[in-house]
Amino acid sequence: MAFPVRKDDARGGSAVAKLAWLAAAGLGLAGLPASLVFLRASGLNYPGGDAMVRLHSFADECREGTVHVGVDAAMTGVSRYLQHDDLWAYSKVGQPGEEGIPVEELASYGFSCLLSAEEHVP
Numbered sequence: 001m002a003f004p005v006r007k008d009d010a011r012g013g014s015a016v017a018k019l020a021w022l023a024a025a026g027l028g029l030a031g032l033p034a035s036l037v038f039l040r041a042s043g044l045n046y047p048g049g050d051a052m053v054r055l056h057s058f059a060d061e062c063r064e065g066t067v068h069v070g071v072d073a074a075m076t077g078v079s080r081y082l083q084h085d086d087l088w089a090y091s092k093v094g095q096p097g098e099e100g101i102p103v104e105e106l107a108s109y110g111f112s113c114l115l116s117a118e119e120h121v122p
Contacts, residue, residue, distance in 0.1 A: 045076075045077075046076055046077030047076050047077060048069075048072070048073035048074065048075065048076035048077035048078040048115070049076070049077030049078060049079070049082060050077070051073055051077075051078070051115050052073070052077070052078045052082040052083075052115065053082065055067065055113060055115060056082075056084070058113075059087070062088075062112055062113040064087045064088070064112070065087075065088060065089075065110075065111070065112025065113065066088065066089045066090075066091050066109075066110065066111050066112055066113075067088045067089070067090050067091065067111065067112065067113045067114070067115060068091050068093065068101070068106065068109065068111040068113070068114045068115065068116070069090055069091065069092045069115045070114070070115055070116040070117055070118070071117075072116070072117035073115040073116065073117065074092050078115060088112075088113070091109075091111070093109070103116075103118050103121055103122070104122060106121055106122075107121070107122060
């Protein structure tokens with residue numbers, strides 16, 4: 001729906017056009033807080049990605065080697081976009097939907113670092 005505004009109108013437009021402009025501006029401003037809340041929520045929706053960023057901050061403790069990416073981490077944000085360090089090879093042994101490597105067997109694979117949902121890995 002359009003509201004024409006004449007150039008020769010000394011008051012700058014009709015009352016309906018002003019009201020429509022104010023309503024549109026008000027709705028835009030009213031939606032801003034909701035957009036910020038949703039932006040924050042979407043950023044918190046990928047804990048695997050946060051884990052990958054933290055892993056890169058531990059580069060001194062976990063130098064060269066293979067990083068095991070667990071199923072849960074792979075499903076919640078670990079992606080090739082975050083795999084930027086050439087010192088590490090990333091392994092996603094175990095497909096999403098499967099159990100992956102049993103926790104008890106992880107040590108036998110020789111991974112230098114783990115991104116796992118498990119609190120304790122033997």
